[in-house]
Amino acid sequence: MRYGYKLAAEGFAPGELVRQAELAEQSGFDFVEISDHFHPWLDSQGHSPFAWSVLGSIAAKTTRLGLATGVTCPTVRYHPAVIAQAAATLALLSDGRFTLGVGSGERLNEHVVGRGFPAVAERQDLLREAIEIIRLLWSGGYHSYRGEYLDLEDARVFDLPDELPVIAVAAGGPDAAELAAELGDGMFGTEPKPELLETYRAAGGVGPRYGEVGLAWAETEEAAVRSAFETSRWSLTGWKVMSELPNPANFEAAAEVVRPEDVANAMPCGPDVAKHLDAIRKYEEVGYDHVVLMNNGPDPDGFMDFFANELKPRLSPSA
Numbered sequence: 001m002r003y004g005y006k007l008a009a010e011g012f013a014p015g016e017l018v019r020q021a022e023l024a025e026q027s028g029f030d031f032v033e034i035s036d037h038f039h040p041w042l043d044s045q046g047h048s049p050f051a052w053s054v055l056g057s058i059a060a061k062t063t064r065l066g067l068a069t070g071v072t073c074p075t076v077r078y079h080p081a082v083i084a085q086a087a088a089t090l091a092l093l094s095d096g097r098f099t100l101g102v103g104s105g106e107r108l109n110e111h112v113v114g115r116g117f118p119a120v121a122e123r124q125d126l127l128r129e130a131i132e133i134i135r136l137l138w139s140g141g142y143h144s145y146r147g148e149y150l151d152l153e154d155a156r157v158f159d160l161p162d163e164l165p166v167i168a169v170a171a172g173g174p175d176a177a178e179l180a181a182e183l184g185d186g187m188f189g190t191e192p193k194p195e196l197l198e199t200y201r202a203a204g205g206v207g208p209r210y211g212e213v214g215l216a217w218a219e220t221e222e223a224a225v226r227s228a229f230e231t232s233r234w235s236l237t238g239w240k241v242m243s244e245l246p247n248p249a250n251f252e253a254a255a256e257v258v259r260p261e262d263v264a265n266a267m268p269c270g271p272d273v274a275k276h277l278d279a280i281r282k283y284e285e286v287g288y289d290h291v292v293l294m295n296n297g298p299d300p301d302g303f304m305d306f307f308a309n310e311l312k313p314r315l316s317p318s319a
Contacts, residue, residue, distance in 0.1 A: 001284065001316040002030040005307075006070065006212060006294035007054070010040035011231055014049035014057070020300050021058040021065065027304040028312050031066025032058065033101065033210070033292045038077060038109040041234040042255075043248045052086050059094035067098045070212065070292065071170045071188055073105025075123070077113050080130035081155050084137040091161040101188050101210065102131065103170030106243045108251075120243075124175055125149060131167060131183045138164050168210055172239055174199045181205030188212070189288065197287040211288030213279050214267045216296040217303045221270030225260050227298035228269060233258040236266055267296065273310045284316065 005024040007017045021032045036051040055067050067090070074083040087100045104123035111117050118126065129147040136143045137157045145152035169180035170188040177196050180187040181203035188210045189196050197209060214235065218224035234242070234251040236258045245251055268275035283291050295303045 002290045004031040004033050004292040005029045006292050007034040009035045010045040014054050017054050018057045023304050025062045025065040027308040033068040033070035036069050036072040038112050041251050069101045071101035071103040074130040075126040076110035080133040084134040085157050087165050088160050091165045096163050099166045101168045107246050111246050178203040192282040192286045194286040208290050209288045210290040211283040212292040214294045216269040217306050218297045224269035224297045225264045228296035229260045229263045232296040
């Protein structure tokens, strides 16, 4: 098992994210995963720095910590050729510590370049073509590609690492899980659904399985619930909402029906280590071997101490 810390780029300035990553390494986390957004989910979160610049700085200031995007959409806001180059460069700068997490994206971030945001089926086809282009460029030499949605014209990535990054594909349903097995090296998930892992394995998937666990640590349950409600109530709206709304104001409106008690029921909140362990073990039990902890509490430093001193000693040994 390997345990990661989620860098919430929507909630912190770039320098603070780098500091948190350094502290995560010191606290015994195996890797960090960063969200790759253009907008935050809510205006109150107040941030959304360029994830790739933050990752480059983290690579320079850490020595053993794994790095991952969680996740990048390489189809609309970015062309996959740009991501192929960015990921190869980051792999070199981090001495092979980088994992490229990819997914089909959300309208919140992708509509900003004025190309629209396609329907679900088309998003998956776009993602398939994007992964094919990334793989093509990582094979070395000049390449062109003509897809239904994406093209590549006589392009080459000159700086390639000897060992290419793992590509982990985000899966919220069976089609994406099959795509992760077919074209990816691993899978990302945000729910402990055994059917996703079963589909991934049945389709031939044998790589790492990243699962993201939402929780909220604070010295009191009330403080944890308050913080999680203020920053993360949007997450209870469901993926069909989360992938479609264009701006933070829309998420504010959609989350008006969410109550603090709904947040408290959706994730472990407070200082009780047993509650947090139970949430983490649900992911381990269904087959995730890389578990990412997304702390929605108000105190990152306190959470790091909690992880190092109370959670980590009770978790499965990192391998």
